Amino acid sequence: MSQALLREIIDYANRANPYPLYEELRKTPVSHDGDGPYVVSTYYEIHSLLHDPRISSDAKNLKATGDDLLGDQSDEEGTTLPPSFLKLDPPDHDRLRRMTNRPFGPPHAPHRVHDMREELGGLVSGLIDGIRETGQLDRIDLVDQFAYPFPVTVICRLLGIPREDEPRFHVWAETLAASLDPDPDADPTQRGQGSMDARMELGMYLAGLIEERRKNPGDDMLSQLATADGPDGAMTTMEALSTSALLLIAGHETTVNLITNGMLTLLRFPEVLERLRHDPDLAVPIVEELLRYEPPVQLLPQRTTLSDVEVAGVTIPKGASVWLMLASGNRDPKRFEDPDRFDPDRKDIQHLGLGSGIHSCFGAPLARQEAQLALSELARRLENPRLLEDPPQYRQNSVLRGPRHLQIACDGIRP
Amino acid sequence: MTGAGTHDGSLERLKSEGRIVVVGASLAGLRAAETMRDKGFTGSLTMIGDEPYEPYDRPPLSKQVLLGNAVADHTALPRRRAIDADWRLGVPATGLDMAARRVRLGNGDEVEYDRLLIATGVRARPWPNPEEGALKGVFVLRTRDDGEGLQRALAAGPRRVLVIGAGFTGSEIASACRERGLDVTVAERGDAPLVGALGGVIGAVAAEMHRENGVDLRTGVMVTSLEGDPSGRVRAAHLSDGSTVEAEVVVVSLGAQRNTEWLAGSGLGAGPRGIACDAGCRAFDVRGIVTDDIYVAGDVARSPHALFGYQFLSLEHWGNAVAQADTAAHNMLSNSADRRPHLWVPAFWSSQFGVNIKSVGVPPMGTEILITQGSLAERRFAAVYGYQGRLIAAVTFDNCRWLPFYEQQIESTAPFPPPFSTVDRRAEGAKPLPADFPDPSVPTHGPTITLSGYSPADRKMTFTPGR
Ligand SMILES: Cc1cc2nc3c(=O)[nH]c(=O)nc-3n(C[C@H](O)[C@H](O)[C@H](O)COP(=O)(O)OP(=O)(O)OC[C@H]3O[C@@H](n4cnc5c(N)ncnc54)[C@H](O)[C@@H]3O)c2cc1C
Numbered sequence: 105m106s107q108a109l110l111r112e113i114i115d116y117a118n119r120a121n122p123y124p125l126y127e128e129l130r131k132t133p134v135s136h137d138g139d140g141p142y143v144v145s146t147y148y149e150i151h152s153l154l155h156d157p158r159i160s161s162d163a164k165n166l167k168a169t170g171d172d173l174l175g176d177q178s179d180e181e182g183t184t185l186p187p188s189f190l191k192l193d194p195p196d197h198d199r200l201r202r203m204t205n206r207p208f209g210p211p212h213a214p215h216r217v218h219d220m221r222e223e224l225g226g227l228v229s230g231l232i233d234g235i236r237e238t239g240q241l242d243r244i245d246l247v248d249q250f251a252y253p254f255p256v257t258v259i260c261r262l263l264g265i266p267r268e269d270e271p272r273f274h275v276w277a278e279t280l281a282a283s284l285d286p287d288p289d290a291d292p293t294q295r296g297q298g299s300m301d302a303r304m305e306l307g308m309y310l311a312g313l314i315e316e317r318r319k320n321p322g323d324d325m326l327s328q329l330a331t332a333d334g335p336d337g338a339m340t341t342m343e344a345l346s347t348s349a350l351l352l353i354a355g356h357e358t359t360v361n362l363i364t365n366g367m368l369t370l371l372r373f374p375e376v377l378e379r380l381r382h383d384p385d386l387a388v389p390i391v392e393e394l395l396r397y398e399p400p401v402q403l404l405p406q407r408t409t410l411s412d413v414e415v416a417g418v419t420i421p422k423g424a425s426v427w428l429m430l431a432s433g434n435r436d437p438k439r440f441e442d443p444d445r446f447d448p449d450r451k452d453i454q455h456l457g458l459g460s461g462i463h464s465c466f467g468a469p470l471a472r473q474e475a476q477l478a479l480s481e482l483a484r485r486l487e488n489p490r491l492l493e494d495p496p497q498y499r500q501n502s503v504l505r506g507p508r509h510l511q512i513a514c515d516g517i518r519p
Numbered sequence: 520m521t522g523a524g525t526h527d528g529s530l531e532r533l534k535s536e537g538r539i540v541v542v543g544a545s546l547a548g549l550r551a552a553e554t555m556r557d558k559g560f561t562g563s564l565t566m567i568g569d570e571p572y573e574p575y576d577r578p579p580l581s582k583q584v585l586l587g588n589a590v591a592d593h594t595a596l597p598r599r600r601a602i603d604a605d606w607r608l609g610v611p612a613t614g615l616d617m618a619a620r621r622v623r624l625g626n627g628d629e630v631e632y633d634r635l636l637i638a639t640g641v642r643a644r645p646w647p648n649p650e651e652g653a654l655k656g657v658f659v660l661r662t663r664d665d666g667e668g669l670q671r672a673l674a675a676g677p678r679r680v681l682v683i684g685a686g687f688t689g690s691e692i693a694s695a696c697r698e699r700g701l702d703v704t705v706a707e708r709g710d711a712p713l714v715g716a717l718g719g720v721i722g723a724v725a726a727e728m729h730r731e732n733g734v735d736l737r738t739g740v741m742v743t744s745l746e747g748d749p750s751g752r753v754r755a756a757h758l759s760d761g762s763t764v765e766a767e768v769v770v771v772s773l774g775a776q777r778n779t780e781w782l783a784g785s786g787l788g789a790g791p792r793g794i795a796c797d798a799g800c801r802a803f804d805v806r807g808i809v810t811d812d813i814y815v816a817g818d819v820a821r822s823p824h825a826l827f828g829y830q831f832l833s834l835e836h837w838g839n840a841v842a843q844a845d846t847a848a849h850n851m852l853s854n855s856a857d858r859r860p861h862l863w864v865p866a867f868w869s870s871q872f873g874v875n876i877k878s879v880g881v882p883p884m885g886t887e888i889l890i891t892q893g894s895l896a897e898r899r900f901a902a903v904y905g906y907q908g909r910l911i912a913a914v915t916f917d918n919c920r921w922l923p924f925y926e927q928q929i930e931s932t933a934p935f936p937p938p939f940s941t942v943d944r945r946a947e948g949a950k951p952l953p954a955d956f957p958d959p960s961v962p963t964h965g966p967t968i969t970l971s972g973y974s975p976a977d978r979k980m981t982f983t984p985g986r
Pocket of ligand 1: 542543544545546547548567568569570576577578579580581610611612613638639640641642660661662688778781816817818819834835836837838840866867868869870
């Protein structure tokens with residue numbers, strides 16, 4: 105691989121279809137040149153590194169590589185808010201994730217996500233009703249009118265964040281999501297400063313809420329994170345802040361893309377959309393296949409080696425930066441038959457769309473449920489939906505990849 | 520029918536109209552039968568089992584069943600497919616005529632076979648004194664009936680339970696008792712629970728787990744006798760240190776014995792250590808010659824493993840029974856060139872006191888141990904075992920997500936101590952410690968893995984050729 109190929113992948117011009125570039129990339133399972141990162145693009149190699157304890161997610165372990173062509177990724181260095189568990193190794197990662205899981209999933213809260221089903225259904229219906237009420241069915245922006253507001257509202261309800269504050273945290277969230285994007289042309293210092301400020305402001309905003317919940321706890325997750333006292337003790341205020349910031353941002357920046365990529369794909373495969381319209385249960389395998397075929401998180405650019413690690417005949421030296429190209433691994437023909445085909449009937453679908461190993465997507469059960477509900481309801485209610493623009497306009501981000509707008513039209517909206 | 524390996528159509532005949540007999544209708548037997556049908560075997564299949572039940576799962580017996588969360592008779596093994604077999608349940612096999620290819624049953628019947636699979640497993644080692652063992656309130660735990668009886672005894676709320684032997688099963692029983700709020704004493708001959716399986720370093724962690732959870736753990740002692748009351752109920756146990764424990768329920772958890780007695784005199788290489796077989800699951804006869812029509816799988820088998828110096832391994836592991844059954848079934852229906860070895864890396868799990876314990880490889884072969892991740896004190900760690908500079912096994916407590924990595928290290932004969940650094944390495948993982956296994960010549964409660972190859976230290980043999 106040449107650094108040029110990586111640049112092409114990051115280049116916005118190729119955002120709509122990076123898959124041919126991934127195919128090129130897979131010719132060298134582990135590629136590296138110059139000062140750049142070690143880029144791992146094939147399924148089995150990515151999978152094994154995701155389960156390898158010699159790989160760290162903590163940016164502090166990254167050897168300063170001097171003049172890194174792709175800019176410094178450690179946006180959190182020097183901010184007052186400590187890194188979230190996404191960017192920590194065990195034991196801190198394990199402890200914080202465990203504590204966060206107590207109010208969220210099994211064994212202590214086995215019903216939380218399931219019990220939200222009705223509420224989610226109500227939100228989805230409300231948003232689709234809202235589109236109908238505008239009376240403008242010849243130009244619907246599915247992102248602004250549906251795919252964005254839905255998960256944002258969900259994560260706000262879950263955490264107990266006032267929905268009215270959305271315009272405020274939207275700006276911070278955008279800035280922080282953008283900081284994940286390894287854009288070689290952005291000025292790293294400026295960008296670093298921007299994301300530092302955004303994190304700071306988001307932190308201060310959440311600190312206010314947490315303070316309030318400590319006094320008046322409700323049954324939202326923010327209250328539980330602020331007051332919990334399980335076998336691991338309580339979170340410090342800083343830990344509660346960075347954890348809730350992570351949940352808030354990761355809780356919607358990715359689901360928007362999952363839903364939008366999903367609808368885009370279904371509109372490109374109208375026969376699957378039609379099947380889904382008649383059989384909402386098909387949403388389960390459809391969402392799994394989407395996570396393989398068009399994953400909302402395309403790559404993980406934050407890993408570091410703690411030792412020399414040999415992968416596919418290449419020794420990645422200690423302290424190197426490693427990029428795991430999840431979306432590429434998901435289309436590896438050595439792992440999946442006919443990988444470029446969108447096939448919701450696929451039986452064997454251990455995809456990398458939600459990662460794997462200890463950092464595998466924390467919100468996966470919620471994201472799955474949201475996407476399943478959203479797609480099956482859209483399929484059921486929109487009459488004769490069609491794309492107005494293909495490919496649509498994409499967001500800048502190459503990591504969190506998805507359309508910025510998805511312009512569609514339909515003939516009517518069923519009740 | 521002639522042996523497989525020839526191209527005279529005998530294999531096809533075996534597959535279409537042969538007679539296959541499986542002795543031992545439990546996990547390994549069932550899975551093998553399913554595989555045979557999957558591979559297109561359409562001949563007659565006879566499943567012989569001495570228990571009156573269809574195949575059921577044993578691991579829940581010492582976990583969910585004892586807690587009352589599952590009912591013993593609801594642990595039937597899920598069927599992967601229909602196997603269309605002639606079931607002979609509740610009847611033991613009592614003999615084998617290798618020359619006539621016939622299995623004798625306890626009810627006088629005889630069943631002929633073209634291929635035989637032996638999967639008779641192990642049974643609980645009983646209390647050595649039969650009279651004391653027959654007292655009411657004294658249990659072992661191997662079968663569904665054992666599980667059912669013990670669960671009822673625990674549900675009755677005994678004032679104290681005594682568990683004799685702190686291997687995996689004994690520890691799980693103690694854990695279940697504590698979870699039910701029962702007072703429990705554990706007596707263990709070794710220095711700590713689980714020492715036979717995981718060594719002294721991990722045993723010390725297990726001991727702490729027992730004590731912190733309120734188990735009255737006594738180590739380095741033996742129970743010398745059980746005492747009953749006039750009605751024939753157990754009331755107390757006497758220990759080698761002179762003490763007495765009053766208990767209404769006593770669980771004897773002293774490991775297992777292989778179910779091979781029915782093969783005595785048959786000429787098959789079967790004895791107290793199991794049935795020896797080659798890597799392809801073909802049984803050896805007493806002369807060390809491999810048979811071509813008798814196969815072995817599961818707890819009763821001992822077979823050589825390439826990764827562990829071709830030592831014979833006897834494993835009491837659920838996953839091994841499944842994998843070995845699959846290989847045996849495949850080989851039973853294959854020509855010699857298509858046969859494959861059983862190369863499963865030993866793997867075992869347990870759950871006790873709320874902690875998930877898993878191991879891969881052969882810990883008792885290790886002489887040294889290194890804590891690679893986490894900390895013993897937190898009871899959340901990964902540790903690896905070394906043998907002559909090689910990584911030979913790994914164990915995790917509440918940290919099993921890293922286990923596949925260590926399994927890969929074992930499979931690739933990685934060096935020990937590991938030359939790499941990992942996330943969550945603590946100061947205590949700086950250098951290897953002696954693994955501290957008890958002397959293997961002293962029997963323990965049952966280590967779940969036994970290295971049963973010939974050892975040069977074994978001086979009991981006389982070589983008398985030609986006699
Ligand atoms: C309480 C308990 C907990 C366990 N927990 C775990 C665990 O957590 N993890 C794990 O990996 N493993 C565990 N195991 C071990 C696991 O259950 C065994 O490895 C597995 O059952 C082996 O299967 P098998 O078919 O080889 O033998 P078995 O299950 O022992 O089956 C052999 C069958 O053959 C029958 N039989 C014996 N002699 C004859 C004869 N002459 N004629 C006819 N039939 C005969 C026996 O009665 C039995 O039904 C546990 C076992 C027990 C008892």
